[in-house]
Amino acid sequence: MSALQLTTVGxxxxxxxxxxxxxxxxxxxxGSGDMNATGLVNEYLKLVHEEALRIGLAQVSCDFKLxxxxxxxxxxxFVVWIDTVKNSETRYQITFLTNPALxxxxxxLEALRRLAMNLVTIETIA
Amino acid sequence: xxxLDDAPALVSLTLSFRPLANQIGxxxxxxxxxxxxxxxxxxxxxxxxLAAHELLxxxxxxxxxxxxxxxxxLEAKATGLLVRLRTKNRAAPERMADxxxxxxxxxxxxxxxxxxxxxxxESAGRRDVSGLGLARIPAESEMELRYATEHDWLILTAEGxxxxxxxx
Numbered sequence: 262m263s264a265l266q267l268t269t270v271g272x273x274x275x276x277x278x279x280x281x282x283x284x285x286x287x288x289x290x291x292g293s294g295d296m297n298a299t300g301l302v303n304e305y306l307k308l309v310h311e312e313a314l315r316i317g318l319a320q321v322s323c324d325f326k327l328x329x330x331x332x333x334x335x336x337x338x339f340v341v342w343i344d345t346v347k348n349s350e351t352r353y354q355i356t357f358l359t360n361p362a363l364x365x366x367x368x369x370l371e372a373l374r375r376l377a378m379n380l381v382t383i384e385t386i387a
Numbered sequence: 388x389x390x391l392d393d394a395p396a397l398v399s400l401t402l403s404f405r406p407l408a409n410q411i412g413x414x415x416x417x418x419x420x421x422x423x424x425x426x427x428x429x430x431x432x433x434x435x436x437l438a439a440h441e442l443l444x445x446x447x448x449x450x451x452x453x454x455x456x457x458x459x460x461l462e463a464k465a466t467g468l469l470v471r472l473r474t475k476n477r478a479a480p481e482r483m484a485d486x487x488x489x490x491x492x493x494x495x496x497x498x499x500x501x502x503x504x505x506x507x508x509e510s511a512g513r514r515d516v517s518g519l520g521l522a523r524i525p526a527e528s529e530m531e532l533r534y535a536t537e538h539d540w541l542i543l544t545a546e547g548x549x550x551x552x553x554x555x
Contacts, residue, residue: 274412293412295408295411295412295440295444296408296411296444296447296448297408297409330415330436330437330440332440332441332444332520333441333444333517333519333520333523334444334517334520336517336519336523337510337517337518337519340507340510340511340519341511341514343511344511344512362429363433364429364430364433364434365433365434365436365437365527368434368527369523369527372500372503372504372507372526372527375504376504376507376508376511
């Protein structure tokens with residue numbers, strides 16, 4: 262299997278860290294996904310999709326345990342990404358890992374799940 | 388039990404300022420610190436802060452001129468806590484027309500969540516602006532969103548129940 266070509270991006274206020282285990286890519290998001298993070302999230306998710314197709318990923322997990330907030334523009338980037346996967350010939354599963362102490366996550370991510378119910382799952386981190 | 392219409396606000400904050408993107412995070416922290424002692428559950432506070440964040444971003448993105456206004460009022464009612472958020476900003480004509488179109492569609496929708504889902508599906512194929520921020524407020528914060536205009540000023544009001552009140 263090829264080495265992962267994605268790297269950690271962001272800084273003190275917002276960061277995404279990728280880890281590849283076999284054919285599962287885990288993305289750990291931390292900080293606040295606000296106006297300053299919008300461009301980064303948008304571009305990064307495009308790279309994730311390219312990487313998913315290149316490696317032949319089975320699943321991408323987005324760990325939101327340390328993500329304190331996500332604005333509607335960052336949310337829109339996830340909408341575009343999920344729609345891209347949904348319309349791709351090669352699909353992979355997308356799982357969101359949520360923090361029960363941050364109730365906005367469940368509410369926001371339910372809307373993403375409704376967008377692609379056979380593609381998106383939501384799990385709560387214990 | 389009687390309604391507490393005459394009771395003073397638990398929190399009242401009014402800002403008149405030049406809105407900048409880097410102010411939103413600290414403002415959300417301030418609002419959280421002010422409201423947290425009164426709001427009994429994390430979900431209620433989370434909904435309030437989400438609505439405040441989207442309204443603040445809206446004035447940062449779309450206001451013209453030097454000054455915009457933001458107002459928060461949290462008050463105790465017999466049914467729990469009532470939160471009212473209000474922004475006022477000058478808007479360019481094209482932005483005003485777009486906001487009116489979006490807000491009229493939102494007001495006409497019978498189900499804010501179904502309307503939000505429709506907007507999400509429509510926006511999926513577009514790579515330009517989000518267009519989801521205002522519709523997110525009633526769908527995820529469970530607040531009613533209203534608007535008014537005064538010349539080139541756009542006034543948005545989000546109002547709803549925050550949660551049960553914390554009792555000392």
